[in-house]
Amino acid sequence: MVATDAYPLIDYPDLDRVMLYRPGERITAGRFLAEAxxxxxxLVGLQPDRPPTAAPVLNLCQDRYRFMVGLAAAAQSGNVSLLxxxxxxxxxxxxLECFPDTVCLHxxxxxxxxxxQLAYPTAVPALSSAEAIPAVAGAQQVAFVFTSGSTGRPVPHAKTWGKLVRNVRGAQTALGLDGAVSIVGTVPPxxxxxxxxxxxxCMLGGCPLWSGRPFYPADIVAALAEMPEPxxxxxxxxxxxxxxxxxLAIPPIAHLLLATAPLDRALAERAERQLAAPLREIYGCTETGQIATRRPVESLDWTLFPGVLLEVDPLPDDQAADATESGVFRASGGHIEVPIRLADRLDVLSDGRFRLLGRLADQVNIAGKRSALSALTAQLKEIPGVTxxxxFQPDPLPDQAIPRLCALVVAPERTRAEILSALRLRxxxxxxxxxxxxxxALPYxxxxxxxxxxxxxxxxxxxESLKP
Incomplete structure (x- = not known):
């Protein structure tokens, strides 16, 4: 029986049930626990003098199964995972400069x-299936997750086990995943x-998972073909x-789940037509985790996860140009342990749903005129021939008070002059x-x-290429 302030490490009452799929291999929940x-x-053997204050574990495993084993092992041994x-x-x-005592698992x-370093064992001894599911205290800090660095240095944010469990349960409810689906993911773990x-x-929602991280279309198709439906x-x-x-011929897909970058509605509509599967987007950030979802072909408005609330923080007059008319929004409630300020401008509707108006850092003000980098990018992409x-706004040169905007463009059949001429009209x-x-190509x-x-x-x- 798990204490009320603790949660199971995995949610698989039947330890003989398949938890992960690899090429030619099926891994049960019991084997996963034994390997973890x-x-x-x-990990404990690497730091015999450190417990109970164990060193952080930098989990760089590329294989999703090995990553999961590393995450579970760190949580069991009292280590926090750096992700x-x-x-x-x-x-x-x-x-590593910020966390000098780190052990690197790869x-x-x-x-x-x-x-x-600890290289993931290439030959794990034959292990019998675990007999019980360990519990992890809800208040135990199990990970530091880092921002993407898209606007600067990655910043760490602490995650407790309880927060992650509540987050996943909220996602299952919001996405309507009332039964297990088998998952193929292209996003790094x-x-x-x-x-x-x-x-x-996979660990907490009972959804079997493909261990790899397919990148190319042929790899995604092959991974999907290995997984059971739905x-x-x-x-x-x-x-x-x-x-x-x-x-390529794509195996049947029951659900599409997207995040990490703006999704064009036309792409969502095409995906649903071509794959005959509902496409849902996730909204969130590293600080809050996922907090809202939408189905773009039905509505561009976002619906919050159960229990999550949005509140507004008024801003001083000298900062008002960088936010909505009323201020910056904070997310709280649900799985969010402390209120978190969001980096996006929002329009909250009377029914509690909201619309995204762009990133606060996305706003540019030049010669008293304001626009958004995302809006300018959208105009650029609409020019015929621009694929x-x-x-973006670069770092200022020494003689610049405000840096000039820059654009990177993929347009094999257009000249720079032609694109600039088209932009002047927009x-x-x-x-x-x-x-x-x-x-x-752009550096995605x-x-x-x-x-x-x-x-x-x-x-x-x-x-540099322009210098004589």
Whole structure:
């Protein structure tokens, strides 16, 4: 019997039930628990003088099953897991500077980071199935999840086990997942969306999971074919677009779940027509976790998860231009342990639903005129011949008080002059990008986002190429 202030590590009363699928292999809940305990003992052995204050575990496992075993093992041994949303060398080195006692768990062939490591065992001893499901205290801090770094350095946010459990239960109710679905995910498990909607839905929602992280359309199709019906594909607009464009025969999908980047309504409508499956989006952030959902083909308005509330914080007059007319919104209630300010401008409707008006940091003010980077990007993408593009505000040069806007554009058959001429008909001249850079592809990361650091780096290389 689990105490009221604790929750099971997994929600699989039948330990012989299949929990994860790998190529040619089926892993039961009992085997998962036994392997997690084996790895927990290894972690304890690495730090015999540290308990009960155990070192953080940087979980870099790429295989979703190994990641899950690492997360469970860390929770059982009293370690907190560090979950960066990207594995860029600069990101990881910064993280290790912030958490100097970290043990790095990985399943890579080579290891180069200057920190103690534990390579995931390639040969785990034959383990008998666990006989009982461990419990984890609801108040136990089990993870630091990091922001994506799309607007700067990744920032850590603590997650307790109770918060994560309540989050998953709220998601199941909001999404109408009243029965188990088998899940294929393209999002890294370290990312908040990937953690919630693949890993935790498997561990706590009883949904069997594909262990890999397919990227290319053929890999996604192959993974779906390995999973029993009904299936749910957890992915991003970037991956979904590629899958639909591939022309491959896609196994039946019962649910599509998307997040991490803005979704075009036309893409949602096309996906539902082509795949005959309802498509739902998740809204949330690293700080709050997922808090709302919508089905774009039915409505662009978002519905909050059960128990979650939105409240407004009035802003001083000198900050009012960066928010809604009334202020910045805070999310609280439900699985949110303390009120969290949101980074988006919202329009809350009388029935409690809300509309997104853009990011607070997305607003630009040039020569007394205001716009949003997302709105400018939308205008850019509507130009015939432009297949992709993005506006961003770079770092200011030494002689600039306010930096000029920049745009990266994918338009194989258009010239820079043609695109600028078309933009002049669509946006105020003060927002024209200087420079507009033609590129072969935008620097999307694993979750389909465009990290600001990568956009700035592309601009820096362009400027360097112009030097004599």
């Amino acid at each position: 305990q084996y790895l927990a003992d290894l 960066p949303s990207n594995h860029a060398d600069d990101t990881l080195r910064h993280l 399943d890579q062939v080579e290891w180069t980071l200057p920190a103690p 370290q990312h908040m969306f990937g953690l919630e909607s693949t890993v935790l839905l 299936r749910m594909l957890v992915t991003t607009p970037f991956h979904l677009q590629s899958l639909l464009d591939s022309g 992709d593009g993005v506006f 946006v105020d001249p003060v927002f024209l990008p200087r420079p507009l850079i033609l590129v072969d 990361n694993e979750t389909g986002k465009l990290p600001r650091a990568q956009l700035q780096a592309r601009l820096d290389r362009y400027r």
